[in-house]
Amino acid sequence: MMALVIVVFTALNRQFLDIANLVNIGSQSSILLIIALPMTFVILTEGIDVSAGAVAAASSVALGCVIQAGANSAVGIVTAIGVGALFGLVNGSLISWLRLPPFVVTLGTMGMAQGLALILSGGQSITDIGTTIPALYNGSIFGIPAPLIFAAAAYLLNHVLMYRSRVGIYARAIGGNPEALRFAGISARAWLIGVYTFAGAMFGIGAVLLTARMSTAHPTASLGLEFDAIAAVIVGGTSFEKGKGGLPGTLLGVLTIGMLRNGLDLVGVPSSVQVSCIGVLVLLALFVEGWKTQS
Structure with a gap:
């Protein structure tokens, strides 16, 4: 699918493969990658987190409010990550201990996070965030x-956690064989809470970078990020069943969606139509996955 996107948009616009545009795609995809990586862990547990965009919005607004109140940027960043982790902890606790469906729980916390963002910001952008936060996105190191x-x-x-620690093993086991964890004396509930808490913290980090990119904390700017993140994970081949999938696929999924959005921008396609195109991409990925499974 990535190859198809490259061929189509290179034919439509020769600037698509320019180095400057490829770097731009990578930069624009960085926030989505930060959201999609922990979403992979969540989906491997046979869960889902539709609150990601709203949690990022609440984290961004919390960062803006703290800095506006006179705190330094480091405190604001810690606050953003803490708000994200707190929502993740709530999600994981409700799903694990009350055995509630992940979609329903995260749908509820999505409303809570979105409401919190609107209340704290008064529905307006917070622009007084200084210069340190924007420099996190606009700066460079050795030209990178x-x-x-x-x-x-x-x-x-995320790679270390997935492939070099127990986190990845247990996340796959929760989605693929939770009974094995129970027989081994390992608390699947505690690890599930940990997965959602980690995901929330990563959403907070994504919110920091989004705030830096916009040079403002906006209560609705990140809404819809969860759609792109889940789409990237699905396009990358991670299954909602039996803990199948991994981070390299998610990386390719993020880049494919980033290239698709960028290419559509270059040819003048409206953003509303771009969402539909991503939806078609997801359905195509599911079709291919279903065909592979049946064959």
Whole structure:
């Protein structure tokens, strides 16, 4: 699918494969990658988190409010990550201990987070966030744009957790064989709470980078990010059943969606139609997955 996107948009616009545009795609995709990576862990547990965009919005507004109140940028960043982790903890606790459906729980916390963002901001953008936060997105190190560095660091962290620690093993087991964990004396509930809490913290980090990109904290700017994140995970081949999937696929899914959005922008397609195109991409991925399973 990525190859198809590259061929189509290169034919439509020769600037698509310019180095500057490819770097732009990578920078624009960095926030989505930070959201999609932990979403992979969540989906591997046979769960889902539709509150990601709203939690990122609440985290962004919390960051803006703290800085506006006179705190330094470091406190604001910690606050954003803490707000995200708190929502993740609530999600995980309700899903694990009360055995409630993940979709229903995260749908509820999505409303709570969105309401909190609107209340704290008064429905308006918070623009007085200083210069340190915007520099996190606009800066560079040795000529490498800062968003690419943050994206690489996020992938490295998630890769270590997935493939070099018990987190990835247990996340797959929760989705694929939770009875094995129980017989091994491991608390699947505690690890499930940990997965959702980690995801929430990562959503907070994504909110920091989104705030830096916009140079403002907006209560609705990140709404819809959960759709792109879940789409990237699905396009990347992670299944909602039996803990099948992984982070390399999610990375390719994020880049495919980033290229699709960028290519559609280059040819002048409205953003509303772009969402529909991503939906078609997801359905195509599900069709291919179903065909592979049956064959």
